[in-house]
Amino acid sequence: MSDQIKADNEGGFLTRLTANKGKAWLAGAGLLSFGLIVGGYLMGDGLVRMKQADRAVTVRGLAEREVTADLATWTIAYSAKAGDLQSAQAKADADTKAIRAFFGTLGFDGDAVQPTGANVSQFSDQGITTYTVKQRMSLRTTDIKKAQDAVKRQFDLVKQGVELEEGSGMAFTYTKLNAIKPEMIAQATKDARKSAEQFAKDSGTDVGxxxxxxxxYFEVTARDGDGEGGWGVSDSPFKKVRVVTTVEYYLD
Known part of the structure; x- marks a missing residue:
């Protein structure tokens, strides 16, 4: 009798053990399936995010502004010729006095005009030697209106016998570029964003x-042309500042 009970107990234990193993296997399989599903979803979602990260548009933004130059520099190159060096130098000295007097009548002080260079050369042809004295003087002023008036009267110097050479001319410079850079960069970036939004609208997406x-680079040019000064030419004090930015935006 005790042997029968013992056999029954062993049989029940084996049945329960087999059942527990089956449940454990099912639970493990369920967890594995769930892990595969979650892993597949995350992998797929990651690929989607990677794909979205590749969606971008590159646009350019432009900003322009008109400014007025705040510095004028007038280079006056002139020369004097004679059969001997002393005479040529005397003529050059006379021209220098005439130039200083010219600017004095226009209201410039003596320090506004300074010598910036001199050169002496000689040339012989059939036994005749000619000496040439070349000199340069420069006017530097922040009075733009007065500088413009001076350029308009430059032929008064020619009438006095001053022989102006190539290299003479007025140049106007805008020196306050750093003061307007931040606003212009912001304006160019805003313009780029506007272009990106139009692109996104046309393609059915949103700008990220x-x-x-x-x-x-910031570019400063003459507002009304390509005047760069030069002989007998007056540069314009009215300038145009221009900058282009290139911006790449994500598309959502």
Whole structure:
């Protein structure tokens, strides 16, 4: 009798053990399936995010502003010729006095005009030697209106016998570029964003954050042409400042 009970107990134990193993296997399989599902979802979601990260648009933004030069520099190159060096130098000295007097009548003080160079050369032809004395003087002023008036009267010097050479001319410079750079960069970036939004609208997407940005060079040119000074030529004090930025935006 005790042997029968013992056999029954062993049989029940084996049945329960087998059942528990089955449940454990099912639980393990369930966990494995769940892990595969979650892993597949995360992998797929990651690929989607990677794909979205590749969606971007590159646009350019432009900013322009008209400014007035605040510095005028007038280079006056002149020469005197004679059969001997002393005579040529005397003529050059007389021209220098005439130039200083010219600027004095226009209201410039003596320090506004300074000598910036001199050169002496000689040339012989059939036994005749000619000496040439070349000199340069420069006017530097922040009085733009007065500088313009001086240029308009430059032929008064020619009438007095001053022989102006190539290299003479007025140049106007805008020196306050750093003061307007931040606003112009912001304006160019805003213009780039506007272009990106139009692109996104046409393609059925939205503009995201900036992926990368590159600032171009600031360019200052004459507002009404390409005047660069030069002989007998007056540069314009009215300038145009221009900058182009390149911006790459994510597309959502």
């Amino acid at each position: 954050s900036i992926k990368s940005a590159t600032q171009g």
